Amino acid sequence: MTVASDRLELARLVHRFGFGPKPGQFKHLLDGGIVRARASVLTHGGTDRGLARVVEPQITDLGQAPSDDAASRIYWQNVWDQYMSLAMWWLDRMVLADHPLVERMTWFWHGHWATSIDKVEFALPMKIQNETLRTYALGNFSDLSRAMVLDGALIYWLDGEVNVADAPNENLGREFMELFTLGVGNYSENDVKAAARGLTGYQVDQTSGRVTFDATQHDPAPFSLLGVHDAFSATDISDLVTSREESAAFIARRMWFRFVSTSVPMPRTLVKSFARRNIASLVYAVARDPALRRPGLSQAKSPVEWFVSACRALRVTPSKLDSGSVSWYLGQMGQFPFSPPSVGGWPFDEAWLTASSTQYRFQTAAYLVQHGSVTPLGSSKSTMVQTAADWLGVAKWSPRTEQSLRQAVSDPSALATLALCAPEYVVSV
Amino acid sequence: MIDFSRRQFLKFTGASALGTVAATLTLEDVASAAAAAALPVGTPILVIVTLYGGNDGLNTVVPYQDSTYATMRPGISLSAADVLPLANGLALNGSMTGFKKLWDQQKLAIVLGVSYPQPNYSHFTSMAIWQTASPVEQITSGWIGRWLDAQPRDPFTAIGIGDVLTPLMAGDHRVGSVLPLYGLDVPSGSFGVEAQLLGRPSSTDTVITSMATGAIGDLFSLASTVGPVLTNVPPSTASDLAQQLDVVAKLITANVPTRVYSVTTDGFDVHADELTTQNALLGTVSDAISSFLTQVGATARANDVVVMVYSEFGRRVEANGSQGTDHGTSGPVFVAGNRIAGGFYGEQPSLTQLVDGDLAVTTDFRDVYASMLQDVLATDPQQIIPGWTTKLNLLHA
Numbered sequence: 100m101t102v103a104s105d106r107l108e109l110a111r112l113v114h115r116f117g118f119g120p121k122p123g124q125f126k127h128l129l130d131g132g133i134v135r136a137r138a139s140v141l142t143h144g145g146t147d148r149g150l151a152r153v154v155e156p157q158i159t160d161l162g163q164a165p166s167d168d169a170a171s172r173i174y175w176q177n178v179w180d181q182y183m184s185l186a187m188w189w190l191d192r193m194v195l196a197d198h199p200l201v202e203r204m205t206w207f208w209h210g211h212w213a214t215s216i217d218k219v220e221f222a223l224p225m226k227i228q229n230e231t232l233r234t235y236a237l238g239n240f241s242d243l244s245r246a247m248v249l250d251g252a253l254i255y256w257l258d259g260e261v262n263v264a265d266a267p268n269e270n271l272g273r274e275f276m277e278l279f280t281l282g283v284g285n286y287s288e289n290d291v292k293a294a295a296r297g298l299t300g301y302q303v304d305q306t307s308g309r310v311t312f313d314a315t316q317h318d319p320a321p322f323s324l325l326g327v328h329d330a331f332s333a334t335d336i337s338d339l340v341t342s343r344e345e346s347a348a349f350i351a352r353r354m355w356f357r358f359v360s361t362s363v364p365m366p367r368t369l370v371k372s373f374a375r376r377n378i379a380s381l382v383y384a385v386a387r388d389p390a391l392r393r394p395g396l397s398q399a400k401s402p403v404e405w406f407v408s409a410c411r412a413l414r415v416t417p418s419k420l421d422s423g424s425v426s427w428y429l430g431q432m433g434q435f436p437f438s439p440p441s442v443g444g445w446p447f448d449e450a451w452l453t454a455s456s457t458q459y460r461f462q463t464a465a466y467l468v469q470h471g472s473v474t475p476l477g478s479s480k481s482t483m484v485q486t487a488a489d490w491l492g493v494a495k496w497s498p499r500t501e502q503s504l505r506q507a508v509s510d511p512s513a514l515a516t517l518a519l520c521a522p523e524y525v526v527s528v
Numbered sequence: 529m530i531d532f533s534r535r536q537f538l539k540f541t542g543a544s545a546l547g548t549v550a551a552t553l554t555l556e557d558v559a560s561a562a563a564a565a566a567l568p569v570g571t572p573i574l575v576i577v578t579l580y581g582g583n584d585g586l587n588t589v590v591p592y593q594d595s596t597y598a599t600m601r602p603g604i605s606l607s608a609a610d611v612l613p614l615a616n617g618l619a620l621n622g623s624m625t626g627f628k629k630l631w632d633q634q635k636l637a638i639v640l641g642v643s644y645p646q647p648n649y650s651h652f653t654s655m656a657i658w659q660t661a662s663p664v665e666q667i668t669s670g671w672i673g674r675w676l677d678a679q680p681r682d683p684f685t686a687i688g689i690g691d692v693l694t695p696l697m698a699g700d701h702r703v704g705s706v707l708p709l710y711g712l713d714v715p716s717g718s719f720g721v722e723a724q725l726l727g728r729p730s731s732t733d734t735v736i737t738s739m740a741t742g743a744i745g746d747l748f749s750l751a752s753t754v755g756p757v758l759t760n761v762p763p764s765t766a767s768d769l770a771q772q773l774d775v776v777a778k779l780i781t782a783n784v785p786t787r788v789y790s791v792t793t794d795g796f797d798v799h800a801d802e803l804t805t806q807n808a809l810l811g812t813v814s815d816a817i818s819s820f821l822t823q824v825g826a827t828a829r830a831n832d833v834v835v836m837v838y839s840e841f842g843r844r845v846e847a848n849g850s851q852g853t854d855h856g857t858s859g860p861v862f863v864a865g866n867r868i869a870g871g872f873y874g875e876q877p878s879l880t881q882l883v884d885g886d887l888a889v890t891t892d893f894r895d896v897y898a899s900m901l902q903d904v905l906a907t908d909p910q911q912i913i914p915g916w917t918t919k920l921n922l923l924h925a
Contacts, residue, residue: 258799258850266849270799273855277650288649288884362735397736431708433691441580441794443652450692452739453706454683454747461715461723497732499741503725506718513719521726522733522740 103495104392105133107528110494111391112140114400114527115358116382117199119408121149122475125492141386142198143237149197154418156184158226160307181222183422186436189229190417190425193407204236204382205229206403207357209436212247212279213444214256216437224252224308225437240350240376241341244280248337249301251308257442260303264318267295272336274442280340282349286325293324294340297331347373351381358385360396361448398527399448402432402456409464409519412491413471420470428466431459452525464519473515480508487518496523565684566783569828572867572904575776575789576672577769577817577837578659578694579809581796582651585842585859585887587806588624589638589876593617596879601847604802614638618876623811626818627862634870635821636862637922641877641890643858647841651797651855655840659696661897661913671897672788673699674912675905683746684753687779688790689772697790703739704790705746707779709771711758712751724748757782769793770816777823780833787905796839800850813837821864830866834904834923836896837862842887845879857886861896867923874920895920 109129113120117140120128128136158181164174193202209232216225228250235243247253254260257271272294276286300317303310321330327339340346348370355365372384390396400408406429410417417425429435433456439445475490476483484504488496496504500521507514518524567573587604590611591597598605611619612628620628630636644663648654657663661671669677672686677699679685686704688694697704715723727744757778766774772791779786793813798805817835824833842859858877874891881888898909898919909916 258852261800261850261852263849268799268848268850268852269854270797273649278652283648283650283653291649395734397734399736399740431691431710441651446692448736449698449703449739450695452736452743453691453693454712454743454750455691455706455708457740457743457747458708458712458714458751462713495732497730497737499728499730500726503722506722506725513722516719517722517726520723520744522737522744525740526734526737528734528737 105129107394107494108133108392109136110492111396111527112137112386113492114404114408115398116140116386117203118193118196118404119411120490120492121197121411122414122490126489129489137387139198141200141383143200145198147197149195150192152195153188153191156181156188156226158185158222160223161221162306178221182216182225182437183426184418185222185226185229187418187422187425189436190403190407190410193403194410194415194417200382201233201236204378205233207354208232208236208243210357210439210444211353212250212253213439213442214250214252214437215439215441218256219252219305221306221308223306224255224303227308228252229437235378237379237382238377240346240373240378241338243378244337244341245334247279248275248298248333249310251303251310254301254310255303255305255308259298259301262295262299262301263316264296264299267292267299267318269295271295272298275336276340278442278444280337280346280349281343282345282352285343285345285349289323290325293322293331294336296320296322297324297336298333301333341376347376354381354385357447359388359390359398361398363390363396366390399451400525400527401445401447401451402429402434402460403436405460405519405525406432406463406467408491409467410471412475412519413467413473413515415467415471424466428459428463432456432463457520460520460525461516464516468512468515468519473511476511476515478511483508483511483514487514491518491524493518493521493523494528496521565785567785567787569783569832571787571832572906573780573787573789573829573833574900574904575773575791575820575833575835576696577813577835578696578790578792579796579813579837579839580651580655580792580794581798581839582654582841582843582855583796583810583839583859584798584802584806584853584856586845587802588621588810589614589640589860590619590621591617591876591879592619594879600845600879601853603851604847604853614872616872616876618872620814621807621810623807624814625811626814627864630818630821630864631870635866635868636864636870637868638872639861639863639891639896639920639922640872640874641858641888642838642861642874642893642896643841643889644892644894645889647857647886647889649841649855651840656695658838658840658893659694661894668698669700670694670696670698671912672696672790673703675699675788675901675907676702676704678907678911682785683749684785686788686790687784687786688792689775690792694790694792697788703742704788705750707750707754707758707775709768709775712747712755714747714751714755754779754782754784757784767793767812767816769812770819773816773820774823777820780824780829781827798843798852799848799854800852802847802852817864825866834863834865834868834900836900837864838893838896844885845882845887846885857883858889858891859887861891861893863896863899863922869922869924873922891920892918894918896922899923 231246258268259271262268273291296318351370373381610622613619659670683705688706776789838861843853843856877887894916899922901907901909903923
């Protein structure tokens with residue numbers, strides 16, 4: 100006998116800390132009891148047979164663009180193809196992972212340190228950044244921040260490569276404190292100017308993402324940052340900023356906001372779990388918070404989250420689809436990996452729940468069902484609606500959705516398409 | 529070089545992918561003949577244009593005769609030859625020929641030095657302040673959203689073009705609708721009936737699932753009314769903003785009962801290589817808006833439409849050395865339309881009497897909003913912006 104709150108908690112765990120269940124997984128976890136289920140969802144770091152099936156993309160340094168037209172055409176086609184391979188590779192990882200927590204956290208950090216290929220242009224720097232985010236996804240936040248402040252894609256994205264001692268450019272310094280590490284209100288405009296000076300002199304090779312330090316372009320003079328007077332390098336700035344209490348509270352709040360609720364404030368005790376900047380312990384604390392058993396804390400899935408969870412259920416491998424179609428569908432819903440709309444990352448909740456995105460969600464669902472397998476639904480008309488809830492990891496269908504699905508039981512593909520577009524699946528209830 | 533903007537890549541991939549779309553039919557199958565509740569001619573319509581990124585006001589409305597301007601911006605200042613002179617030593621960026629024509633026709637109001645007390649330098653905080661119209665208290669509802677809260681529930685009342693909702697259209701109880709650029713295409717047949725069922729409210733809905741439900745319901749009701757209007761996809765050679773405004777013009781012409789439209793464009797965060805980028809962007813904005821006004825100007829709605837253009841902040845007076853400018857404070861707001869009393873409003877901030885190195889704020893943006901609320905939307909501004917009592921008079925009486 101399963102308690103309703105167990106079902107609710109498990110549905111939230113698998114959709115928010117993973118990308119939804121693979122076929123059979125939700126029921127299996129439920130039958131094993133919520134305590135074991137929690138541990139399973141938070142498992143990471145071991146061998147992952149699903150991930151082992153992912154094929155590494157060929158991402159290389161394409162060097163400078165050639166000047167003649169024919170060669171240039173091929174060159175930019177390669178740039179495009181590498182971008183698509185990179186995006187499909189990451190989607191594959193999200194879809195195929197048996198224990199998707201690390202991919203889920205990499206996705207979270209991609210939205211946090213939001214960098215877009217729209218400006219960076221080349222896949223290689225984005226891939227390097229992606230690997231960095233994955234390496235530290237559940238590691239130490241200060242280490243992650245140190246690595247990111249020297250990340251080629253991030254520096255290029257925020258004009259760090261033109262930030263020089265004679266003429267500081269504040270873009271990277273400001274966003275570093277505002278969006279990545281401290282949060283607005285926890286530093287002054289003078290701190291922004293100081294951070295910009297400390298971050299001078301880091302040069303980026305755009306096509307490879309390689310970062311070099313040019314001491315002649317660096318401002319070596321001591322200055323005052325967050326009340327500390329010293330000569331600062333990029334890593335010094337990172338260490339100082341992430342050591343602040345405000346930084347711990349800021350990151351904890353961001354995580355609570357993205358994983359639990361945008362309306363209910365985080366419990367004050369949560370930040371204690373992040374005292375040593377250990378991301379894993381913060382994630383565990385968030386995932387084990389009793390709030391996950393309380394009704395009402397719904398969150399909309401972003402288009403990529405929804406797409407990946409549908410692929411997992413339907414056993415669709417994104418790289419085996421036509422990448423033009425995948426980028427079209429995801430783009431029309433407003434989200435494509437490596438292309439956040441701004442340094443502030445992706446929007447949330449009602450922004451995704453528009454008539455426009457709904458239209459493309461129906462089309463995408465039909466496309467994925469056409470390319471996937473709905474056999475987990477079985478053929479029993481009397482149980483198919485409940486089977487669909489277990490298959491997709493939905494706590495409970497609303498009466499309206501049940502009514503809609505019941506009308507489709509003679510056509511499992513139609514039922515699957517409807518279920519994927521039902522409010523209880525589009526939203527992590 | 530390939531432009532990797534999101535829209536571009538959709539165009540790049542869209543054509544081939546469209547052919548694979550299954551299980552949906554064209555709108556003609558479901559569309560009803562015309563809007564059930566046509567907007568009466570003479571009802572004012574507000575079109576809000578948001579420029580994301582912080583548009584550099586000084587290179588938009590240019591104090592080209594002020595020697596301090598050239599001195600402080602080596603390499604990125606515009607000279608007399610690069611601009612379109614207006615009056616009072618100010619000129620439009622040379623790419624804004626469409627706006628210059630509107631100015632000459634006295635249909636363009638330029639509000640100078642617009643921001644709010646103690647301007648915030650963060651894109652996100654400052655844009656949130658503009659969109660919520662609440663500089664001090666952090667709130668989540670947008671100013672048009674709060675206006676929507678006071679209107680009857682109707683997915684047509686406020687429409688944004690694009691893929692995600694602009695926060696200014698999110699109220700406490702109601703949100704504006706979002707229409708995609710490429711028309712509407714909804715499930716049909718028995719599947720369509722079942723899909724439509726998913727859009728019915730349920731007592732078990734949470735705040736967020738009710739939004740998902742509402743979006744499904746809105747899709748079907750929007751499709752049956754505006755679908756036929758949108759089947760003519762705008763030319764893909766037009767700029768993204770021009771395409772959005774083309775959709776708006778078609779909806780207005782079709783008498784869709786919409787009183788507020790929101791369109792957006794981005795790329796104004798010119799920390800580096802400002803001149804080329806910003807000139808091109810401003811040309812796009814000016815061309816798109818002036819063509820749009822010409823398009824609706826040929827209809828019975830000519831006198832109904834008012835366009836307002838704003839950005840979250842202006843930029844630093846001094847160039848930053850990467851041929852760009854960092855985040856600043858006040859900037860101009862444009863308001864255009866047949867009923868607009870063209871000319872300058874407010875005061876151009878001084879380039880020598882700076883506040884903390886930045887332009888002073890001479891006009892509060894809420895004075896512009898109050899004019900839009902009272903004179904365009906016939907709503908008491910105080911109901912939307914509590915305690916705000918002043919306003920500009922931008923429209924002919």
